[in-house]
Amino acid sequence: xxxxxxxxxxxxxxxxxxxxxxxxxxxxxxxxxxxxxxxxxxxxxxxxxxxxxxxxxxxxxxxxxxxxxxxxxxxxxxxxxxxxxxxxxxxxxxxxxxxxxxxxxxxxxxxxxxxxxxxxxxxxxxxxxxxxxxxxxxxxxxxxxxxxxxxxxxxxxxxxxxxxxxxxxxxxxxxxxxxxxxxxxxxxxxxxxxxxxxxxxxxxxxxxxxxxxxxxxxxxxxx
Amino acid sequence: xxxxxxxxxxxxxxxxxxxxxxxxxxxxxxxxxxxxxxxxxxxxxxxxxxxxxxxxxxxxxxxxxxxxxxxxxxxxxxxxxxxx
Numbered sequence: 236x237x238x239x240x241x242x243x244x245x246x247x248x249x250x251x252x253x254x255x256x257x258x259x260x261x262x263x264x265x266x267x268x269x270x271x272x273x274x275x276x277x278x279x280x281x282x283x284x285x286x287x288x289x290x291x292x293x294x295x296x297x298x299x300x301x302x303x304x305x306x307x308x309x310x311x312x313x314x315x316x317x318x319x320x321x322x323x324x325x326x327x328x329x330x331x332x333x334x335x336x337x338x339x340x341x342x343x344x345x346x347x348x349x350x351x352x353x354x355x356x357x358x359x360x361x362x363x364x365x366x367x368x369x370x371x372x373x374x375x376x377x378x379x380x381x382x383x384x385x386x387x388x389x390x391x392x393x394x395x396x397x398x399x400x401x402x403x404x405x406x407x408x409x410x411x412x413x414x415x416x417x418x419x420x421x422x423x424x425x426x427x428x429x430x431x432x433x434x435x436x437x438x439x440x441x442x443x444x445x446x447x448x449x450x451x452x453x454x455x456x457x458x
Numbered sequence: 459x460x461x462x463x464x465x466x467x468x469x470x471x472x473x474x475x476x477x478x479x480x481x482x483x484x485x486x487x488x489x490x491x492x493x494x495x496x497x498x499x500x501x502x503x504x505x506x507x508x509x510x511x512x513x514x515x516x517x518x519x520x521x522x523x524x525x526x527x528x529x530x531x532x533x534x535x536x537x538x539x540x541x542x
Contacts, residue, residue: 340473342476382472
């Protein structure tokens with residue numbers, strides 16, 4: 236079972252994501268943005284960071300990387316893809332997920348431990364969580380405010396596609412406190428907070444993030 | 459050589475934190491009677507030759523796919539010639 240983690244120019248959390256995949260029991264494979272070959276991985280993580288310096292819009296240039304052509308094609312066929320933070324922005328820019336992420340409403344970079352509720356545990360990346368499981372993982376972002384038009388938000392809510400919602404105070408202005416969403420099939424998930432930083436107690440506030448990586452192992456075995 | 463200019467703005471219903479920060483600075487500097495500030499992006503694209511219909515159509519395609527995100531932004535496009 237191989238989890239690939241893409242490195243774009245400006246990715247920051249690719250090493251932590253590979254480490255999280257290994258802690259969960261997978262073989263972590265480094266993928267390169269300029270290489271369209273996914274090297275036989277069973278799932279892909281698009282990590283956090285500031286790919287292309289967030290120039291133009293966060294994720295806007297990465298979306299056209301050669302590796303993304305393959306990922307977009309295979310995601311349509313059911314390949315599990317998790318976009319974390321900048322990866323979530325890339326997924327929205329790729330139109331694999333609806334909506335967009337804009338600057339935090341308070342205009343400051345944010346870095347804190349954030350409580351979330353996992354509202355959809357039927358995706359490839361969240362099946363190891365209980366329904367409405369409350370977790371605390373790291374949130375660190377500048378462009379973290381999730382926006383979409385009312386019709387899209389209503390559809391996401393109506394179809395149960397909101398994967399995670401912020402608890403307590405809304406940290407970045409995201410519409411309807413949305414922290415993460417999935418596509419209809421549940422194989423593509425975008426999440427603003429960082430589960431990959433929360434897989435070992437030595438370096439994170441919890442090990443609550445590990446479930447994303449153990450979930451996808453089961454999803455791949457089951458498929 | 460002709461130039462195509464693409465102006466990109468966040469849609470009116472999308473919050474613009476950068477524009478809000480600029481608006482705040484207006485107030486602190488004493489520029490009064492400013493109701494709102496919205497910040498956008500301007501792209502000046504110099505063509506290798508004349509602005510033919512096909513060339514402008516190509517730039518429009520670039521604006522649709524790369525320069526603007528239609529989920530949150532609108533854009534306008536116009537051609538400027540050398541005389542201007």
